[in-house]
Amino acid sequence: MTMSQTIDEFEPDRLELDLENPRFGLTDADGEPEALRILATRANLRELWDSINQRGFERYEPLVAFLRPDGKYVVVEGNRRLAAVKTMLDPTLLDGIRITPPPLDPAIKDSVKTLPVIVVAKREDADDYIGFKHINGPATWGALAKAKFGVKLFATTQIEPGTSDTRIQTLSKRLGDSRQLILRSLVAYKIFEQAKAAGMLDEDMVSDNSLDFSHLYTIIQSPAARAYLGLTEAPLNEALIKDDPIPADHLDQLGHLMGWLFGSDGGAPVIKSQGTDRPKLAKILASRQATETLEQTRDFDRAADEAGFKTDSWLNSVIQLATLAKNVSNGVAELPADMHPDNVERAQERLTSAQRSVVAAQSQLKSLFP
Template sequence: MNWDDVIGIRDTELVSVDLLHFDTNNPRFTPDRRPGEDTDPAIIAELARTADLSELVQSIGTSGYINIEPLVVVVRDDKLVVLEGNRRLAALKALRNSDYARYAKLSAPEFGDEIRATFENILVYRVEREEDARELIGFKHINGPQAWDAFAKATFAARWLDSQLEAENPLKLIDIANRMGDKHATIHRMVTAYYVLMQAERMDVFNLEDRYKRAFSFSHLYTGLSYPEFTEYLGMPKPQRDQDPSREPVDTEHADNLRFLLTWLYGSKERDLQPVVRSQNPDLGRVREVLRSKSGTKVLEQTSHLDDALITATPKDRRFSKHIVEANGQLRLAMETLDGFEPETQSELQEIVNSAFKRVQLIKATVDVQMSGLEASKEK
C-alpha cells in the first residue's frame, strides 16, 4: 500500500482503525509487562492488566471517542504503527470487537450506533521517522497521567541516546533528560543500569526472562549501582553524571561477578534460585554490607544465603554488641509482662529462665574480667 495516499508525512488525517497497528516495541512493555504474543488480543489483555484500560473503555464507550489529540503514527514494515496512543487504540479495538474485550476481561458499556460511529475513523499524525516523535512521547509519559515505570523510561532514554551515535548534532543524555522533563541524575542512573542489563545479556551471564519472579524490580539495580560497593564489585568506574553512560559499563573480567549480582537481585528460574534481595529495604543495604567483606562476599557467592554471608561479613565485636542490645531489650519487655507468668500452665518456662540466667552470668563474668584487664593496663 502507498501510505502517502492515506496520510502524508507531517499530516493529520482521519484514518480507519482497521489500518492501525500496535507498537510491539513499546517501552511500556517492560519484562514483567510484556504481552505473551504480538497479537491484538494479547496486547489488549496486557494493557488491561497493567495500564488501567478498563477506565478508558468505560469513558469512550459511554461518551464516544473525541478526536482532539491525534495518535502519532509511523510506517514500519509496511504497516501504520502507533507510536503514541496505544492505550486509546487498545480501548477502541476492544469496543469494536467483543471477543477482544472478553479475552482481556474488559466490561464495555452498552452503546448505540451514534457512539459506535466514533470508533471507526480517528485522527492521526504521521511522522517520517520514529525519532521525530521521541520528544513528545518522552515528555508525555514521564509527566503524564499514565507515566511509564522506571524500566520503560530507561529503555526509552537509552534508545534515544543510542540513536545519537550517528546523528550530525548528537544530543547528550542531559539534553534528552531535559526534553523528557525529568531530572538528569535520575535518568543517568536508570540508563546506566539499563546498559548493565544489556551487557549482561550480550555476555550471556544473565537473561531477564530467567528471573525467578514475574515482577521486575528495576530499582534494585539502579539503586545498588549508586553505591561504590556494587560498582567496585563489577569493576565499574564510578558513574560520572557529566558524561554519558558507557554502553559497556562492566569490566569483562568481572563477568562472573555480574552474574552473581544479578542473580542475587532477581534469582534464576532455570536454577530454581530465589533472589536474596526480597525487598529493597533492608536487603539491598545488607548486600552492601556483605560486599565490604571478602569473606562475606565469598560465602554469598557460594551459598546465596544472605544471613550467613552477613554473619561472616560482620566483625564479632559488632555482632556481640548487637546481640547484647537486642537481648537487653527483650528482657525489658519480658519484665513488663512479668505478671503474665502463670506457674500452673507455664512451668516449663522456669527451665528456660534458669538457662538464660546461666548465660547472663557467663557473659557478665567474661565482660568483667576483660574490663578489669583493660583498667589494669591503663594504670600501668
C-alpha cells in the first residue's frame, strides 16, 4: 500500500515510542520510560542531541505514526528522533542511567514544539518504507534488528497473485535483499528467541544488545551445524521460520551451541573470530568425536585438531607452496639481464634454504607414513 504523504504537526507529548521497535532486539521494553533508556544507551542519541541544538529538528523527513484507540499516536518510524526530542525537553526521563542530554538551546526550542508526522491507518502501512530505509537504505539497523523486523514482515507477507514466488521471495523483493540472507536471518532469529526463552543466553548481554547475532546466522549455513541442531542437513527453508524451530530432543545441543557462540555460565565463547573460528566450529560439528570433545571440555583447539583442521591447514600450505614454487620458477625467465649480483646471491640462498625445508618435509612424511 502506498503511504500517505500528508504531513501533520503534533506536540511531542501526543506521540508515543513504539515498544515493538526492532532496535530493542530480544529485549522487551515494559513502557516508554524503559524504551527511552534503552534507546539512549544503544542508539547513540548524542549525535541527534547535538544536531538538534545546532540546526533544530530537521523537518524534511517526517515521523511516521498510527493512531491508537486511546488517542495517542505510536511512532513506527523515527523513534530515535522522537526519543532525542523528548529527553531534551525533559532530561529527568533518563534518570537512573549515566547519560544526560545537553540543555536545549532556547533559540531551538520552537523547532521542537511540534514535530512533522505522516499518519498511516495501521502499522503495516509503513512496513515497506521502513524496510527499505533500515534494511538496505540510508539508515540501516544492526543484524538483529533487521531480523526482528523481517520476522514480523514475513508473518504478514502475501504471495503476489499470478506468480510462483514463495513468501521469502516476495519478502526479498519488498526488502531488496537476497533470499538466502533473509532466510538465514529469519530462521536464526527464531532460534535466538527459543534460546532466550530457555534461559540459554546471558540476560545482561541480551539487554545491552552486545551479542554478535551474525555468528548464529552464519553458522547455520553449515549442514553439519543444522544436523547438530536437529534441523537435518537439508538447506534451510521458510517452514523453519516458526516458534521453537529446534526440536525438544536437541535443546541440549542448542544450549551447547549458544555457549560456544556467545558464552555461558560455563565459560567464554569459543568463537573469537568470524573468519577463522567459525569454519573451525563447522568442521568440528561434522566430526562426532570432535563435537563430543568440545561438549565435554570446551577445548576448542583440541576439538579442531581432532576434526582434522590442523591437517587441512597443513595441506593448504602445501598447495600454496607448490603454487608459489611454480610462480618462482616461471618468473626466472622474466628477470632483467642486469639484475644486481647481490640480489642473485640472496635469491640463491633463499631457494637453497627452501629446498632443504621441502626435502626435510618429504623425508619426515616418508618416515611417518611409509
